[in-house]
Amino acid sequence: QVQLVESGGGLVQAGGSLRLSCAASGRTFSSYAMSWFRQAPGKEREFVAAIDWSGGNVASASSLEGRFTISRDNAKNTVYLQMNSLKPEDTAVYYCAADQSAWGSRTIYDYDYWGQGTQVTVSS
16 A cells, blocks of 8 residues: 655746655555656646656656656655746646556556645746
């Protein structure tokens, strides 16, 4: 069992930056690949970025144009999402998710655990 708690969301002006954190409970964090997804009002949840168990492999949605970076610290049981050059269209609830069997899936049904989400609002 893994519990995930996101933090770091908030209101930011366009062009600004935020760093989201996702803290995981339990002693098996390093056995889970981690991802970030987001969901804007009226839209489906979409893939943002993924990182494998050790942090050696990462992937992100091409639509983000390299503005977001995922990382993890297994000693702290935490995965991060650094978001730069934020745009109003980045406004969404951001979720972290854990997958024990594979990494990098863009399908929400492949994930074993989800956090409750953190709101990011980007003003123009």
